[in-house]
Amino acid sequence: MNDCKKRREFLKSTLWEMRSDMPTDQKKGLSRPPFEKPFDKNGRIIPLIPVGDIQVGDMPLKEVISKRRSRRKFTDDPITLEELSFMLWSTQGIREVYRDMVTFRTVPSAGSRHPFETYLAVHNVEGLEPALYRYLPLEHSLLFIKKIENMKDKIVEATLNQHFVGYCAVTFIWTAIPYRTEWRYSLTSHKVIAIDIGHVCQNLYLASEALGAGTCAIAAYSQKKMDEFLGVDGEEEFTIYLAPVGKIAE
Structure with a gap:
């Protein structure tokens, strides 16, 4: 129990009381990190449905909130590309790039740092x-990364044999790139990064329900296996959260 009490300090705002005196890379005049992870412009890029053309997701908010719950059983029905476009926009969509300094998105983030990348293990999406x-929020497009042999089984193994995580239409996998937030907030970053990813996943819950689909947030996984699954280094970028999505039976 003593170890638990020590870890509670992470949840408190003690460091924020000292933040004005903390040296940060922003204060040092170092260049801000990019809004999204660099990628090969000649790679395979799949445009998504433009936000202004999306016709799905019009369920009244009150109804969406009342229906929201964790879903672990999905049908074999596919997700459409339009539905996937809506969910990606809902969770990391960019409304505005302000003076090349920050991105204003569909979810809040401390200092508009948005330290996440969205990966998709696509199992059953029409047209994919x-x-x-990987989602490219600035371009509102998908970047094809690689085919993975026995992908469903590997992601199930990496999530400690939670079968439904792989046997769905698409699994959202978020990584954190902590330096995007550390650049501005130094030691206070890690509390707000943990808070920020909750905003992202909650928007996925609401967007999914609005489509007659569902999801379930997953924080229990093998860090090493999930990072290897994505091909990230586990230090400057690492898995932080997952959420399988699929159509739900009425």
Whole structure:
């Protein structure tokens, strides 16, 4: 129990009381990190449905909130590309790039730092082959990363044998790139990064319900296996949260 009490300090705002005196890379005049992870412009990029053309997701907010719950059983029905576009926009969509300094998105983030990347293990999405992709929020497009042999089984193993995580239409996998927030907030960053990812996943819950689909937030996984699954280094970028999505039976 003593160890638990020590870890509670992470949840408190003690460091914020000292923040004005903390040296940060922003104060040192170092360049801010990019809004999204760099990628090969000649890679395989799949445009998503433009936000202004999306016609799904019009369920009244009150009804969406009343229906929201964790879903672990999905049908074999596919997710459409339009529905996937809506969920990606809902969770990391960019409304405005302000003076090339910050991005204003559909979710809040401390200092508008948005330290996350969204990966998708696509299993059953219309128009997309089963493979690993990454969302490009500035372009509102998908970047094809690679096909993974036995992808469903590997992601189930990496999530400690939670079968439904792989046997769904698409698994959202978020990584954190902590330096995006550390650049501005130094030692106070890690509390707000943990808070920020909750905003992202909650928007996925609401967007999914609005489509007659569902999701379930997953924080129990093998860090090493999930990072290897994505091909990230586990230090400057690492898995922080997952959420499988699929259509739910009425």
